[in-house]
Amino acid sequence: MGPLSGLKIVELAGIGPAPMCGMLLADLGASILRVDRLEPSGLGVERPIEFNLIMRNRDTVALDLKSKPAIELVLRLVRQADVLIEGFRPGVTERLGLGPTECMARNPALVYGRVTGWGQGGPLAKYAGHDLNYVAITGALAAMGRAGAPPTPPLNVVGDFAGGGLFLAFGILAAVVEARNSGKGQVVDAGIVDGVSSMMTQFFGMKAAGLWTEKRGDNILDSGAPFYDVYQCADGQFISVAPIEDKFFLELVRLIGLPSSTIELKKDKRRWGELRAVLTDIFAKRSSQYWRSLLENTDACFAPVLTMEEAGSHPQLKARKTLIEVAGVVQPAPAPRFSRSVPDVPRPPRAHDPKDYKEILSRWLPREELASALEMIAVTSKRAIEAAK
Numbered sequence: 001m002g003p004l005s006g007l008k009i010v011e012l013a014g015i016g017p018a019p020m021c022g023m024l025l026a027d028l029g030a031s032i033l034r035v036d037r038l039e040p041s042g043l044g045v046e047r048p049i050e051f052n053l054i055m056r057n058r059d060t061v062a063l064d065l066k067s068k069p070a071i072e073l074v075l076r077l078v079r080q081a082d083v084l085i086e087g088f089r090p091g092v093t094e095r096l097g098l099g100p101t102e103c104m105a106r107n108p109a110l111v112y113g114r115v116t117g118w119g120q121g122g123p124l125a126k127y128a129g130h131d132l133n134y135v136a137i138t139g140a141l142a143a144m145g146r147a148g149a150p151p152t153p154p155l156n157v158v159g160d161f162a163g164g165g166l167f168l169a170f171g172i173l174a175a176v177v178e179a180r181n182s183g184k185g186q187v188v189d190a191g192i193v194d195g196v197s198s199m200m201t202q203f204f205g206m207k208a209a210g211l212w213t214e215k216r217g218d219n220i221l222d223s224g225a226p227f228y229d230v231y232q233c234a235d236g237q238f239i240s241v242a243p244i245e246d247k248f249f250l251e252l253v254r255l256i257g258l259p260s261s262t263i264e265l266k267k268d269k270r271r272w273g274e275l276r277a278v279l280t281d282i283f284a285k286r287s288s289q290y291w292r293s294l295l296e297n298t299d300a301c302f303a304p305v306l307t308m309e310e311a312g313s314h315p316q317l318k319a320r321k322t323l324i325e326v327a328g329v330v331q332p333a334p335a336p337r338f339s340r341s342v343p344d345v346p347r348p349p350r351a352h353d354p355k356d357y358k359e360i361l362s363r364w365l366p367r368e369e370l371a372s373a374l375e376m377i378a379v380t381s382k383r384a385i386e387a388a389k
Helices: 017-027 068-079 092-096 100-106 131-136 157-182 192-199 201-208 246-256 260-267 269-283 288-295 315-320 354-362 367-388
Strands: 008-012 031-036 059-062 083-086 111-116 186-191 229-232 238-241 302-304 323-326 329-332
Touching (some): 008 068, 017 031, 031 068, 131 157, 157 186, 192 201, 229 269, 246 288, 260 269, 354 367
Parallel strands (some): 008 083, 083 111, 111 186
């Protein structure tokens, strides 16, 4: 089920943005066959497979990609696919014999999606990096943090998952639409630095207009504005207020008992310090629950600052079933929502199991090729494992 039902994808095992892209597409119904390593890679943050949630909704086979027969099998799978996803450094799949040239020779309509940090070209392309490094050179990291404090690493949501995984998924779907019109595939080069830069478009425009300074914690959206920030309550918990527009700010000050003339402090940036002191003092006098009971379900642009543990109990997320439980693990539901082609509940992540290979590969290979493929996997896997001892 889901709007991408019928889309077939081969995913070469990787970490971070590539599997995130796979999850996004699989959540919406795409059929993904992940080609995994025989042994753990030692890359990323190792954890039991059932908690590596971006690996959900996959079928998996493990192959020795140093073996020519295994490479040939992947090319046979590619022949049946609409999309290939890979997240290696530039040139790696070419050296394996699985680059765009080889794959598109077998399937001219293939969309070849590749994601890297620095992109496929440029002086840094061949070097290692991680999310924080990619966000750092785009101008995004320098803008995140409070006045007088160092830049704040924004988890790896901004780079790996948004600038990388989400932009790769977006690019792949655009290329699939084009391929169905033209009959021709193409390479999608998703560089995290490009994706993050794209998300910074608004701020480049604001800077050009003189509405944004390079000084951290000095702007409306970076904790500089007291009307767009978090405040600690009497119980030590935090709340967020974000009434940027005057009409919403007036609603906030009315509800918390301040005079409407307080808006003059908002309009004069030189008096933002006064406004911050007023708001800090008033929110500190009451518990977060008090402020929730007063300000939620109003136009004051308010929300409590919740932990992941607390998020699932919020009435809004409960009503939308934003968090679900799959195999005993709480996790986000597929997004976005669809009125008709509703995705299935995700299947939990699973380690590759040779007992499943026959069933998995039967959905990809002609019947006459299945037995030889299974025999090849058994032989090459055994050799690779023995050689590693």
